[in-house]
Structure formats: structure tokens, C-alpha cells
Amino acid sequence: xxxxxxxxxxxxxxxxxxxxxDGRKLNELRPVKIEVGVLANADGSAYLEQGKNKVLAAVYGxxxxxxxxxxxxxxxxxxxxxxxxxxxxxxxxxxxxxxxEVELSKVIREALEPAVFLEYYPQTxxxxxxxxxxxxxxxxxxxxxTAALALADAGIPMRDLVAACAAGKVDGRLVxxxxxxxxxxxxxxxxxxxxxxxxxITLLQMDGNLTVEEFEQVVNLATEGCKQLYALxxxxxxxxxxxxxxxxxxE
Amino acid sequence: xxxxxxxxxxxxxxxxGDLLAEGEYTAGENTYKEDAKIYAxxxxxxxxxxxxxxxxxxxxxxxxxxxxxVIGKVTExxxxxxxxxxxxxxxxxxxxxxxxxxxxxSRKSDLPSLFDVGDLLIAKIVAYDRTRPPLLTVREPGLGKxxxxxxxxxxxxxxxxxxxxxxxxxNAIKKETGCQITIGxxxxxxxxxxxxxxxxxxxxxxxxxxxxxHTSGLTDRVTEMLRKEKESDKNTDEEEE
Numbered sequence: 001x002x003x004x005x006x007x008x009x010x011x012x013x014x015x016x017x018x019x020x021x022d023g024r025k026l027n028e029l030r031p032v033k034i035e036v037g038v039l040a041n042a043d044g045s046a047y048l049e050q051g052k053n054k055v056l057a058a059v060y061g062x063x064x065x066x067x068x069x070x071x072x073x074x075x076x077x078x079x080x081x082x083x084x085x086x087x088x089x090x091x092x093x094x095x096x097x098x099x100x101e102v103e104l105s106k107v108i109r110e111a112l113e114p115a116v117f118l119e120y121y122p123q124t125x126x127x128x129x130x131x132x133x134x135x136x137x138x139x140x141x142x143x144x145x146t147a148a149l150a151l152a153d154a155g156i157p158m159r160d161l162v163a164a165c166a167a168g169k170v171d172g173r174l175v176x177x178x179x180x181x182x183x184x185x186x187x188x189x190x191x192x193x194x195x196x197x198x199x200x201i202t203l204l205q206m207d208g209n210l211t212v213e214e215f216e217q218v219v220n221l222a223t224e225g226c227k228q229l230y231a232l233x234x235x236x237x238x239x240x241x242x243x244x245x246x247x248x249x250x251e
Numbered sequence: 252x253x254x255x256x257x258x259x260x261x262x263x264x265x266x267x268g269d270l271l272a273e274g275e276y277t278a279g280e281n282t283y284k285e286d287a288k289i290y291a292x293x294x295x296x297x298x299x300x301x302x303x304x305x306x307x308x309x310x311x312x313x314x315x316x317x318x319x320x321v322i323g324k325v326t327e328x329x330x331x332x333x334x335x336x337x338x339x340x341x342x343x344x345x346x347x348x349x350x351x352x353x354x355x356x357s358r359k360s361d362l363p364s365l366f367d368v369g370d371l372l373i374a375k376i377v378a379y380d381r382t383r384p385p386l387l388t389v390r391e392p393g394l395g396k397x398x399x400x401x402x403x404x405x406x407x408x409x410x411x412x413x414x415x416x417x418x419x420x421x422n423a424i425k426k427e428t429g430c431q432i433t434i435g436x437x438x439x440x441x442x443x444x445x446x447x448x449x450x451x452x453x454x455x456x457x458x459x460x461x462x463x464x465h466t467s468g469l470t471d472r473v474t475e476m477l478r479k480e481k482e483s484d485k486n487t488d489e490e491e492e
Contacts, residue, residue: 061340062340064341115268117283122381122382152266152294155309155311155312155406157281157283158267159268159290160268160290161266161267195268197268197290198268237266238266241264241309241465
């Protein structure tokens with residue numbers, strides 16, 4: 001089958017217009033849809049769509065750790081698995097965990113840990129599963145945002161929710177929430193995870209090149225994006241609750 | 252010294268990390284205090300007294316507490332004890348010495364004959380510190396193996412609602428359905444009725460309580476629902492005759 005290539009606009013030039021490949025403004029998030037409590041078998045779960053990203057997160061625990069030697073005497077441990085489904089990307093992704101997925105699992109776990117009261121449940125583990133069903137850039141951030149909701153849905157005590165968003169530099173301009181093509185062709189991608197009420201960053205990575213001033217601006221841009229996501233997270237948690245109240249009033 | 256105001260109305264829905272209050276309040280259930288600020292740790296309804304700020308959690312798993320009555324399932328039989336799943340982060344332990352009157356002697360006693368894997372029992376928590384599994388007893392009256400009835404599981408945070416103020420809710424259900432109801436603090440409720448239909452009624456009532464736990468006037472609505480159900484049952488019985 002012959003694929004007709006789409007005409008790619010010049011990548012190196014700095015654009016004069018204010019829009020990006022998908023028509024968004026420079027500081028505009030992709031459209032987001034969230035639902036909490038979607039899996040019957042998990043203790044907590046959440047589903048999120050951000051642009052073309054589709055993410056499912058499930059949380060189990062706190063429960064006994066098996067194998068026992070992994071247990072910590074003074075706190076719970078978080079075991080996190082970030083995984084991309086074979087059908088989530090254009091070219092089938094091999095189901096086995098890649099080096100990238102192993103690294104992202106670690107990095108996501110470290111982004112969630114500061115938010116959870118692990119000291120409350122020694123000798124236990126909290127298992128977090130993030131499955132990417134469709135990927136279009138920024139999946140580690142979408143995964144963190146979804147996992148935090150699943151943790152809250154599981155009733156696990158948290159210091160704060162965690163919202164994550166990436167910002168970066170594409171075509172010489174600083175942009176928020178990079179799509180896959182922007183990430184691949186751009187100058188820098190900076191994923192950030194943020195505790196909105198405590199105003200603390202729990203994940204900060206950079207892939208690319210930025211000046212110190214640009215970096216500061218990009219991080220601020222990303223935290224602004226995180227704050228917007230946080231508002232949507234709150235709404236999703238509240239929605240589950242409000243529907244029951246409405247049903248009662250109708251009686 | 253004046254206390255600073257709280258930031259939410261009573262019974263407003265809050266999410267983890269929401270700033271609830273500042274100043275001289277005590278951090279109650281489902282909250283934590285940092286730098287004289289009190290934040291929520293779970294999704295729920297915030298409430299406060301003159302001194303304390305707390306959150307009634309929408310959903311939380313059971314954390315063992317001394318003196319609680321719980322309903323659990325035996326998962327393991329060892330030489331001197333049983334491990335019991337009580338729906339908590341840690342499984343609980345029932346020692347053989349608690350059940351047998353004489354000092355325990357291995358090989359002479361056959362533990363599985365008393366409780367085997369898969370058996371359900373009602374027990375009380377007699378010891379719990381976070382370094383060891385919670386310890387159970389079945390020595391008191393009303394405790395022991397469950398042989399009949401139906402089990403309903405609801406989220407442990409709604410158990411106080413299922414009991415009601417001084418037992419008002421559970422007593423109302425008992426009266427309307429004629430069932431015996433044992434409530435485990437870990438979210439498990441045992442129903443024993445004279446007929447399966449009675450038990451079904453009680454289960455329906457409990458499900459209703461679980462769904463509408465945060466609303467007011469629930470005890471009356473549950474009683475009304477049970478009476479309506481019994482009426483319609485009676486009418487269908489009369490039609491069939």
C-alpha cells in the first residue's frame with residue numbers, strides 16, 4: 001500500500017502566526033476529558049483523554065507485599081508500571097517493557113510518592129498501573145495526572161493531588177502541552193509534575209536545549225498548565241459524588 | 252486570640268490537598284496539619300466544630316482499631332494460628348490459644364477442624380499496633396464461625412450511617428424485616444432472616460443507605476421503602492393465591 005506523504009511545513013523557520021500544527025494557541029492545553037472510578041476490580045481507577053492521548057490508571061492497595069523482602073518496616077511502597085499498549089502507537093509497539101517504559105515507571109513513581117502518606121501503612125504496597133491506550137506525546141504527564149486521580153479514588157490519603165503537563169520550545173516559540181510531532185521536531189520538551197496546593201514540583205525533566213531564561217519561562221508555563229489540569233481533576237472527583245445527590249433529590 | 256476562618260462551608264465537598272483552615276484548629280479525621288494550615292487527605296465532606304476540622308470521607312478502606320467487631324474470611328491455617336482477611340491493608344491473626352481452652356499443643360489439635368480456609372467468622376480486635384498484624388478474639392458471645400445468612404459489603408466509611416445515631420438505622424431495618432443484623436466495622440454486614448425474601452429486603456435497605464449515606468432524612472426514607480416493598484410483596488402473594 002502506498003502512503004501519500006502529507007506536506008510538512010518548513011521546520012526550521014520561526015513562524016509568524018500564533019497557531020500550532022493542531023491550531024492551538026501557544027499556551028493552550030489540549031481538550032481534556034476525565035472520568036473517575038471506571039474499573040470494577042481496582043480499588044481506585046481513572047480514565048483520561050488529552051487530545052489524542054487515552055490513558056487508563058488503576059490502583060490496588062495498600063495491601064500486603066509479595067515478595068515480602070520488598071516490604072519497608074516504616075512505610076508503604078509504591079510499585080508503578082507505566083506501559084504502552086501495542087496498539088497505542090502508529091507502528092505496533094512490542095508488548096514487553098522497553099527501557100523507556102522502565103524508566104518512566106520509576107520517574108512516575110517518584111512523582112507520585114511525595115503526595116501519598118506512605119508512613120501510615122508500613123509493610124504494605126500500593127500498586128499503580130498506567131496503561132496508555134493511545135499515545136500522542138506527553139503520555140508520562142497524562143499518566144501521572146490519571147494515576148493521582150486513581151489514588152484519590154482508592155481512598156488512599158494524600159497530601160495533595162498531582163497534576164502533570166509538559167511545555168517546551170517548538171519552532172523557536174515556547175509552547176504548552178506538546179503533541180507527538182512537536183516533541184519529535186521541536187527544540188526542547190520539559191515535562192513537569194506539580195502539587196497544586198503545596199506548590200511543589202515532583203517531576204522535572206528536559207529533553208533538548210534551552211537557555212536558562214527560556215527554561216524558567218517553560219517551567220512556569222508548564223506549572224500553569226498543571227494548575228488548569230488540577231481544576232479538571234477536582235471536577236472529575238466531584239462529579240462522581242454529585243450524581244448521587246441529584247438522584248436522591250429526584251425521589 | 253481569634254481563630255482564623257475556615258475556607259469552606261460545612262458539608263462542602265473537598266479533595267485531597269484542599270486548604271480547609273488556618274490557625275488554632277486540631278487536624279481531625281482525614282486531614283493533616285502543616286505550618287498551622289489544615290488540608291484534606293481524602294475526597295469527602297468537610298465539617299468542623301469550634302476546635303476541630305475533619306472530613307467525612309466518601310471512600311476509605313478499613314483500618315483496624317482496638318475493640319472493633321469485624322467479619323473476616325480465613326485465608327491461611329498455620330501451626331498455631333489462623334490468618335484472617337478483614338478487608339484491611341494487613342491481614343489479621345487469630346491465635347489457637349484464643350479458641351482452645353487448654354494450653355495449645357501442636358499435633359494433638361487439628362486447627363482446620365475448627366476453622367478452615369474459606370470459613371467466615373465474626374471476631375473482635377484485641378490488639379493492634381502498626382508493627383504486627385491485628386490480633387483477633389472469638390471468645391465473647393456472638394463471635395465465632397458464621398454458618399448461615401447473607402453477607403453484604405459496603406465501604407467502611409458508611410458503616411456509621413448504617414448503624415445510625417444510637418443504632419436508629421440498623422434497628423429500623425431489623426424491625427421492618429425481622430432479620431438479625433451483625434455489623435462489622437470493616438464494611439461487612441451479616442444478615443440472618445426467617446426467609447430469603449426478608450433477607451433480600453434488608454440487603455436492599457443497606458444498599459440504599461450506602462448510596463445515599465450523605466443525605467438527610469435517610470432513616471425515614473428507608474423505613475418507607477421497606478414498608479412499600481412489603482406491601483407490594485403481600486399484594487403479589489394475594490394475587491397468586
